[in-house]
Amino acid sequence: MTTTPDTSAPRLAFAVMGAGSVGCYFGALLARAGHAVTLIGRQAHVQAITAHGLRLQSATLDEHVRLSASTEAKAVAGADVVLLCVKSTDTETAARQIQPHLAPGALVLTLQNGVDNDERVRAMLGPAQPVAAAVVYVATAMAGPGHVRHFGRGDLLIAPSPVSERLALELAAAGIPTQVSGNVRGALWAKLVINCAYNALSAITQQPYGWLVQQDGASAVIADLVAECQAVAQADGVRMDGDVHAAVRGIAQSMPGQLSSTAQDLARGRPSEIEHLNGYVVRRGAALGLATPVNRALLVLVRMLQAKSI
Incomplete structure (x- = not known):
């Protein structure tokens, strides 16, 4: 039609x-x-x-x-x-x-x-x-x-x-x-937190969200990622409404078979948006005097994978 x-x-x-x-x-x-x-x-x-x-x-x-x-x-x-x-x-x-x-x-x-x-x-x-x-x-x-x-x-x-x-x-x-x-800025940050929680992990493993959260220790790593993002957002004067941790958990429940866009980019040998996801949190945290070691580790790992595939 x-x-x-x-x-x-x-x-x-x-x-x-x-x-x-x-x-x-x-x-x-x-x-x-x-x-x-x-x-x-x-x-x-x-x-x-x-x-x-x-x-x-x-x-x-x-x-x-x-x-x-x-x-x-x-x-x-x-x-x-x-x-x-x-x-x-x-x-x-x-x-x-x-x-x-x-x-x-x-x-x-x-x-x-x-x-x-x-x-x-x-x-x-x-x-x-x-x-x-x-x-x-x-x-x-x-x-x-x-x-x-x-x-x-x-x-x-x-x-x-x-x-x-x-x-x-x-x-x-x-x-x-x-x-x-x-408060679009707060909503954008809330979406950023979800992307930071899943995108890099999905890209590194080439696995969907539902599989990620079933792995031993993954939930703790995701919680650490979210906590770092929340700390940077708070220091930056950003107000995120609602329960961010619940929203992150809900994504794996509602989209268990979803591969992240970063995972899809790496699989196709294309540059990803990682610098504007976990990378943004790392840079903004540094500017505000906050350490973001978990986000930094995933950022560097995705960079390494990109260097191999692109």
Whole structure:
């Protein structure tokens, strides 16, 4: 089945810079709701999307969504909102590439792992360009060129900006539950803690979360990782709401078969985001005078594995 946009819906123009699984999923929903969407990604994906539309597959949908696709950063021109979905390692490069083509007042919304991408983008684009961070809660994967699969959730928490309230309404109407929060930094840190707890261990062992927590001593190591992250966050003035330890335990229970993104990157011989996960905690801890030996050990081990595979 192929869908065409609902032209009766309110329209914003969106561009997705770094159209991997997250960007493709949200882009598809926005296009289905009648918004103009341009995906910017790799050649193979762009060719498939141009020829057949973007295949969106979930528990309730399997259809091809027609939208624009390009390999060029200049395709952000004219967008009201740019969803920045590149890896954290590519944040400055992507910001530099889109800067000459951004419309005045266009919002750049960062949908990335890590806690400082919005600050890094803001430093590249300057104070006149609106930039806001988003916390992404979704399970997706690319099943092939131009084919995105959705496995669970799909909601956003976004920071305040001149257009965030309107944007939240538009996103919700497109099937993307969205809230505006004054504590996005705390939510980003809470997600960072989960990533620090599992990503490196999953990468080193090439095993999913459920297997990790069943191994002798693993729960104690995970608790040490979380405690170090909490200490750094507290020293940095970050407020994380809720029971962080319970949230970490819940991930292994709800996603026992999940391999971390860092594990997937290492398996494919690609650079990972480890420097923006455990590496960020190590660097921020050092700046604040706090030792983070467990995070540092896992950071160095993943670096060594990357050096072997890349």
